[in-house]
């Protein structure tokens with residue numbers, strides 16, 4: 001065991017996979033010499049050389065498109081989008097090729113690519129550095145989208161992602177890159193993608209969250225507990241595939257569900273979870289499924305961002321409301 | 326001049342050398358001493374503001390900021406040439422040009438304090454807001470060029486991008502479209518040698534960035550971007566070419582980012598002190614100042630007298646920005662649509678109800 005934050009844990013996962021699989025290559029903007037603007041790839045170029053860990057020209061479409069080419073010809077690229085707001089030049093390559101190549105070629109070609117991307121708000125950043133647009137990616141057939149919320153999960157999920165034969169958008173909650181430290185198992189281990197994790201059992205209400213929102217929910221739970229409300233917290237971990245079973249089981253038990261996301265409300269992940277609750281646990285529901293999400297607005301710049309972001313009070317407000325319903 | 330400095334000849338256009346001596350009389354731009362002096366003062370103002378902004382950031386009074394230090398001659402020359410009716414399409418490292426167009430420091434400060442109001446340039450005509458997604462603004466410049474041509478206006482577009490930006494597809498599409506449409510756009514590449522930590526040689530195998538103009542069938546030139554006079558001359562001639570309907574033009578301005586990429590960046594990770602120092606003698610302000618002093622248009626003493634006034638003015642605008650006022654919940658919801666949809670209005674009301682609940686709750690907590 002070793003104490004690590006999420007940056008260390010991701011770095012460790014990349015290190016382990018670079019060491020045990022020659023087909024793994026890591027590249028993107030500033031990931032080589034500098035080790036990434038968040039230092040997730042720090043030291044890897046020195047260790048594995050510039051052929052395997054390198055800086056690319058500044059072009060996201062080029063990065064993901066070339067990864068598709070590498071992947072169909074036998075490599076396992078792990079590429080970085082520097083920030084969530086800069087993935088869009090690559091959107092065409094993701095939605096038109098990476099997610100479709102297997103289907104298009106009827107299984108002849110596959111695209112084992114990991115697209116790493118820091119996302120999310122609350123860090124007082126410039127425009128385009130704070131969005132949480134997982135829903136639009138979760139909506140793409142053929143693409144997997146995952147989000148860890150702890151260093152331990154980040155490492156195990158990253159190793160699984162690199163070993164997976166699918167294209168995976170690996171969203172890294174940058175707000176908690178360094179904020180959470182915990183003991184992380186040394187060496188290789190995997191965490192299956194597509195499985196949610198019940199973080200704390202409870203009986204009155206199920207709260208589903210992921211990424212940096214898990215911590216906000218935990219804070220709200222402390223206040224809820226003072227009022228005698230027992231919350232079951234589920235860390236979703238995977239936007240797609242989505243773990244219906246774990247959600248359904250929990251909602252059947254508690255009869256209430258709230259989803260907490262950073263992204264905009266309409267057509268969001270929360271809507272999907274509400275629908276799962278309705279489909280899978282309709283007769284158990286004691287209140288309409290609820291959601292705590294961003295507004296359907298552009299993420300405000302830092303001066304106004306606190307209005308937009310989820311915080312323990314916003315979550316508690318909804319917990320109280322739904323329990324009293 | 327464009328003939329004498331064809332990008333395939335590997336030449337860099339210079340008028341004034343590193344000591345501020347005119348080395349290229351033939352191409353000395355026509356510029357009055359008053360205009361030149363004003364340009365220098367504007368650059369000095371921009372540099373002072375830029376350096377002070379970095380220290381405001383260090384004091385925690387603004388968020389992330391991308392310094393302009395070392396690159397001021399490019400924005401300075403564009404600022405000296407752009408007219409009211411011309412368009413400026415910025416990236417994010419050309420403060421001097423924005424100020425020249427009538428953007429106020431207070432607005433820029435507000436922006437870097439994290440308030441969208443800082444992109445609502447009240448008195449500046451035809452300046453787009455700062456564009457963060459690299460090179461995406463370049464295609465807009467081409468579109469504005471089309472409007473100008475379509476409406477037969479007497480106007481030119483000045484578009485900015487960095488060396489790193491030339492790798493994005495948008496850069497190539499913008500210059501290609503502009504070449505096909507023959508629109509009046511001056512594409513200015515600020516080649517400051519790095520895109521964050523990535524050196525130009527990782528961006529392109531081309532001999533230069535200017536040489537890319539040849540592939541698109543547009544005029545191009547590589548200019549010493551730390552030489553104000555060369556930049557002024559190149560832009561002046563480009564503007565004339567555009568006005569005659571013979572644009573677009575691509576200018577590679579060779580410079581060096583003496584500061585960090587942004588206030589969150591640490592350049593020691595990717596470049597040496599020696600390299601940084603080797604650019605000191607090429608400093609754009611020092612060079613122009615030497616020239617002005619030799620021409621008896623300026624003196625160290627005059628500069629010493631001026632600087633405190635500048636600092637005071639900069640600080641005044643900074644404090645004004647700091648006192649701009651509260652960011653209200655409504656401000657988050659404004660300006661998304663011509664008419665705000667009902668659902669969005671409802672989201673604001675819901676949020677206001679929550680705020681009331683929270684206020685009561687926090688009061689009750691305090692009582693306990």
Ligand SMILES: Cc1ncc(C[n+]2csc(CCOP(=O)(O)OP(=O)(O)O)c2C)c(N)n1
Nearest residue numbers: 086418457458459487488489490519520521
């Ligand atoms: C599309 C996009 N990708 C990545 C980034 C992150 N980023 C911000 S500045 C920068 C480097 C830009 O380099 P260059 O174009 O040379 O401009 P400079 O910063 O040197 O002025 C990068 C990669 C971004 N803003 N937009």
Ligand SMILES: [Mg+2]
Nearest residue numbers: 487488519520
């Ligand atoms: Mg650059």
